[in-house]
Amino acid sequence: MGQRWRAVGVLAIALFAVNVFARLVIRFGFDGDDTVADRVSLGMFVVIGLLLAGVAFVWGARRPLARWAGEVAAAIGIAVGLTVLVGPLLVGDNPFAGGGGTFFAQIGLYLVATTVGAMLGYLLLVTLGRDHRSRSLQRYAENTAAKPRRVVRR
Structure with a gap:
C-alpha cells in the first residue's frame, strides 16, 4: 500500500x-512580457501532458486500467491543488490575484492537459x-x- 502512495x-x-x-522562468526571465509568458505556459502544459502520456504508457503495460487510473487521478488532483494554491505563492503572487475566472480557467486548462496526455x-x-x-x-x-x-472416453 505504501508503494502505491509513494508513486x-x-x-x-x-x-x-x-x-x-515554468513560473520561475516567467518570473525571472520574462517578467512583464505576456506573449512569452503564454508560450512558456503552453510549453508547461505540453510537458505535463507528455509526462502523463509516458506514465500512462508505462503503468498501463504493467497494471490493469482500474488500478492505475485512480492513482493517476489522485496525483493529478494533488498536483492541481498545489499548482493553483501554492504555486503562485512561491513566486510572490496571490492565488486569487487574477480573479475567479483566471483561477478556474487555470484549473480547467490543467485538467484538460493532464487528461489529454494520459488518454x-x-x-x-x-x-x-x-496494455x-x-x-x-x-x-x-x-x-x-x-x-x-x-x-473423454466413456
Missing part, C-alpha cells in the same frame, strides 16, 4: 515541479497491443491453443 506522491510532485519551473499515452499503448488487458488476452489465447482438447 502517487512522486507523480504529483513531478507535475508540480514542472509548474514551479493519448494509454490509447497509444492499446493501439500497439501492449495489460491485451497481453493477458494474448496469453490466454496462447495457452488455450497450445493445449489440445482432451478426449
Whole structure:
C-alpha cells in the first residue's frame, strides 16, 4: 500500500515541479512580457501532458486500467491543488490575484492537459497491443491453443 502512495506522491510532485519551473522562468526571465509568458505556459502544459502520456504508457503495460487510473487521478488532483494554491505563492503572487475566472480557467486548462496526455499515452499503448488487458488476452489465447482438447472416453 505504501508503494502505491509513494508513486502517487512522486507523480504529483513531478507535475508540480514542472509548474514551479515554468513560473520561475516567467518570473525571472520574462517578467512583464505576456506573449512569452503564454508560450512558456503552453510549453508547461505540453510537458505535463507528455509526462502523463509516458506514465500512462508505462503503468498501463504493467497494471490493469482500474488500478492505475485512480492513482493517476489522485496525483493529478494533488498536483492541481498545489499548482493553483501554492504555486503562485512561491513566486510572490496571490492565488486569487487574477480573479475567479483566471483561477478556474487555470484549473480547467490543467485538467484538460493532464487528461489529454494520459488518454493519448494509454490509447497509444492499446493501439500497439501492449496494455495489460491485451497481453493477458494474448496469453490466454496462447495457452488455450497450445493445449489440445482432451478426449473423454466413456
